[in-house]
Amino acid sequence: MSYQLDDLQRLGIGMTSQRTRERLIQRLRDDGITDEQVLEVMRSTPRHLFVDEALAHRAYEDTALPIGSNQTISQPHIVAYMTQLLLADGPLDKVLEVGTGCGYQTAVLAQLVGRVFSVERIQSLQERAQERLAELNVRNVLYRWCDGWEGWKALAPYQGIIVTAGAKKVPQALLEQLAIGGRLVIPVGEDDQQKLLLIIREKNRYVHHTLNDVRFVPLLAGTLA
Numbered sequence: 141m142s143y144q145l146d147d148l149q150r151l152g153i154g155m156t157s158q159r160t161r162e163r164l165i166q167r168l169r170d171d172g173i174t175d176e177q178v179l180e181v182m183r184s185t186p187r188h189l190f191v192d193e194a195l196a197h198r199a200y201e202d203t204a205l206p207i208g209s210n211q212t213i214s215q216p217h218i219v220a221y222m223t224q225l226l227l228a229d230g231p232l233d234k235v236l237e238v239g240t241g242c243g244y245q246t247a248v249l250a251q252l253v254g255r256v257f258s259v260e261r262i263q264s265l266q267e268r269a270q271e272r273l274a275e276l277n278v279r280n281v282l283y284r285w286c287d288g289w290e291g292w293k294a295l296a297p298y299q300g301i302i303v304t305a306g307a308k309k310v311p312q313a314l315l316e317q318l319a320i321g322g323r324l325v326i327p328v329g330e331d332d333q334q335k336l337l338l339i340i341r342e343k344n345r346y347v348h349h350t351l352n353d354v355r356f357v358p359l360l361a362g363t364l365a
């Protein structure tokens with residue numbers, strides 16, 4: 141049997157990734173991630189398939205990486221933390237994700253909730269994400285190319301909404317599309333002083349919790365092909 145260079149490279153990544161993946165999971169634990177389901181899903185989700193091949197060897201470092209179109213795949217810790225926050229009150233059926241990007245957060249979510257509705261303003265990024273997730277057999281995701289400032293009204297309300305780009309203010313449409321009892325996790329603020337917010341919709345009001353400082357690419361208006 142003969143191997144192509146390609147196969148050997150894939151195999152190489154496969155072999156180191158088991159060890160390096162374990163190291164990443166341990167690091168997430170050390171940094172306060174306690175949700176075992178989230179940790180398990182992140183252990184088994186191949187993050188190296190979501191970045192450019194040239195960066196695949198860095199995929200299990202706890203760092204954001206470029207994914208093209210001036211965007212980044214979020215740092216694993218922030219993916220774990222936001223997912224843990226979203227799920228902290230129990231399982232969710234419908235979740236809206238704003239900012240599909242490379243689809244990594246989408247893949248993690250899809251394994252933990254009933255259905256994910258994922259919107260992205262850059263069409264080419266979303267198409268690639270969609271192909272990847274189909275190859276990985278992730279089926280419970282619907283995609284829409286649109287401006288996430290508007291949410292996805294036709295399929296609202298959502299028990300969870302997660303925004304993976306930093307907004308100057310909380311988009312009104314997202315507040316409106318949140319179910320009663322639903323949870324919205326969103327980075328808000330000017331570029332260099334964003335805070336992660338958890339907003340819970342109660343019957344007659346929205347309860348805001350301000351969490352840690354974060355740094356995300358901006359939530360921009362409009363769409364791009």
Ligand code: SAH
Nearest residue numbers: 213214239241242245260261288304359360
């Ligand atoms: N969760 C993604 C994060 C990508 S970065 C990942 O880990 O890959 C943030 C993403 O939000 C980018 O892809 C960017 O294009 C997208 N984005 C920014 N503004 C948006 C908007 N108004 N509506 C939808 N997506 C938006």
